[in-house]
Amino acid sequence: MVFHRMNMHTNKREKTFCIIGCGRLGTNLAVYLTGQGYAPTAFSSRSPASARNAAAHAGGGKVFENAADAARCCELIFITTPDILIEPVCDQVAQAGGFGKNCVVFHLSGALSSEILASAKKAGADTGSLHPLQAFAPYSSGQTSPFAGINISIEGTPTAAAVGRNIVAALQARAFTIPTDAKTLYHAAAVVASNYLVTLEHFALTLLARTGLDQARAFEILEPLIQGTLRNIASKGSVDALTGPIVRGDEDIIARHLADIDSKMPQFSAMYRLLGRHTLDIARMRSDFPKAADQRLAGLLEKDT
Numbered sequence: 001m002v003f004h005r006m007n008m009h010t011n012k013r014e015k016t017f018c019i020i021g022c023g024r025l026g027t028n029l030a031v032y033l034t035g036q037g038y039a040p041t042a043f044s045s046r047s048p049a050s051a052r053n054a055a056a057h058a059g060g061g062k063v064f065e066n067a068a069d070a071a072r073c074c075e076l077i078f079i080t081t082p083d084i085l086i087e088p089v090c091d092q093v094a095q096a097g098g099f100g101k102n103c104v105v106f107h108l109s110g111a112l113s114s115e116i117l118a119s120a121k122k123a124g125a126d127t128g129s130l131h132p133l134q135a136f137a138p139y140s141s142g143q144t145s146p147f148a149g150i151n152i153s154i155e156g157t158p159t160a161a162a163v164g165r166n167i168v169a170a171l172q173a174r175a176f177t178i179p180t181d182a183k184t185l186y187h188a189a190a191v192v193a194s195n196y197l198v199t200l201e202h203f204a205l206t207l208l209a210r211t212g213l214d215q216a217r218a219f220e221i222l223e224p225l226i227q228g229t230l231r232n233i234a235s236k237g238s239v240d241a242l243t244g245p246i247v248r249g250d251e252d253i254i255a256r257h258l259a260d261i262d263s264k265m266p267q268f269s270a271m272y273r274l275l276g277r278h279t280l281d282i283a284r285m286r287s288d289f290p291k292a293a294d295q296r297l298a299g300l301l302e303k304d305t
Contacts, residue, residue, distance in 0.1 A: 016074045018042040020067045020089060021081030022054035024136040025108055029078060030058040032145050036170040042070035046081075057139055068098030075100065076163070077125075079107045079117075087116040094119035104163045106130050106156070110190060113183035114156040121157075128156020129183065130164050132173065133190060147171035155180050201226065203271060210265060239285045246276060247283040249293030254300050276301040 015038040019026045022045035034040050040061035045051040048063060055061040064070040071077050071093045079086050086107045093099060101124035105117055110131040117127035131153045134146055152173045154164040161177060168175035178186050201222070208218040232241035245253040254276065262269050280297055283289045 015039055015076075016041045017076040017078060018044075018070050018074045019054060019061075020044050020070060020077065020079045020093070021085070022047070022050040023080065023082075024138050025132075026078065026080030027054040027057055027139045028136055028146055029080060029108070030054050030061075031139055032147055032171055033167070034058045034060070035145075036172075038076075038170065042073040044070035057141070066096070068093045068096035071098035071103075072100075075103045077103060077105045079105065081107075083109045083112055086112060090117050091119045094123050097123075099123040099125045101125070104128070104160050106160065106164065106167075108132070110153075111184060111187040113180045114160070115180060126157040126159040126163075128154065128160030128164050130154055130167065131187075145172065147173045149173065151176060153178055153186060155183060200275075203268060207261075207265065207268070239282055242279070242282050242286070244279075246279045246297060247286060247289055249290035249297070251293050251296045251300060254297060258300060273301045 017030075017033060017038055018041055019030050020043075022030075022043055026045075027050075030040050030043070040055065040058040042064055043051040043055045043058075043061050044064045044067040045054070048065065051063040055063055062070075062073070064073075067089060077099070079089055081089050086109060090105070090107075099105060099120045103120065103123075103125035105120040105125045105127050107114070107117060107129050108131060109129060110133075112129065114121075114127045114129045117125075121127045132147060132150055133152065134150045136146055137143075148171070150173050152168045152171070152175055154161050154168065154175055154177045156164065165175050204222055205215055205218045208222065209215055213221070229241065235241075245251075245257075257272065258269070261272055277298075280294070280301060284294065
């Protein structure tokens with residue numbers, strides 16, 4: 001079957017798109033782009049039922065068993081498969097002649113850059129990545145848009161970046177650009193800010209549970225402190241938001257913490273010391289940090305258990 005592309009520079013063509021990989025993100029993207037005047041043209045997925053479901057929710061578009069056939073239908077192509085499949089799917093479509101010189105191809109991985117779309121770029125397409133900083137639930141009719149008001153990173157060729165900014169604006173999100181070679185560090189920052197924050201608060205809740213409080217009550221007690229800290233970071237920056245015994249140079253309190261953790265909850269000793277060492281690095285950036293306490297604090301936090 002032969003498909004004919006339209007000129008990407010016409011407004012109609014710019015808003016005609018294909019989704020390859022119809023999971024949570026691909027389906028939500030299709031629905032909300034369609035709601036903003038983009039036209040769903042083609043869907044392809046490992047599960048034909050998922051592709052049909054995405055097309056039904058988006059209100060249009062043809063389902064293809066072969067991803068290359070889907071890609072031939074339009075010039076705005078989203079590969080929204082799991083990360084491990086993005087490059088092989090792109091290569092498969094490229095080898096089958098699914099990309100043309102007027103294409104813009106995006107993937108939506110946070111950890112991977114547009115460089116994994118090299119086969120599409122070699123075929124003449126512009127390539128880029130868009131990453132919504134959001135967790136996506138399965139699409140449900142009548143839900144609030146998960147894209148509205150969130151931040152979405154963009155990187156790729158200049159043409160892809162320009163098209164990406166239009167897409168982000170249509171989704172009522174906020175765009176920011178990052179260099180292609182910084183994509184992995186960007187994703188690491190997101191993991192630290194979200195996933196590792198959960199780990200950190202689990203640490204705090206576990207310590208408080210050791211006093212006899214259940215986790216729900218422990219969180220009630222800590223939540224105002226957590227939220228207040230986040231507000232202080234937002235208003236003052238991370239260095240000036242720092243409070244507590246390390247920035248005050250209160251080495252006796254830190255010594256007491258360590259003695260209790262080492263004796264009662266030694267599984268957390270190394271974590272407390274590691275976090276303390278990095279907190280000391282931040283404290284040293286403050287003009288009000290009592291430098292006389294620096295060496296003693298460093299010694300406590302470096303001590304092996």
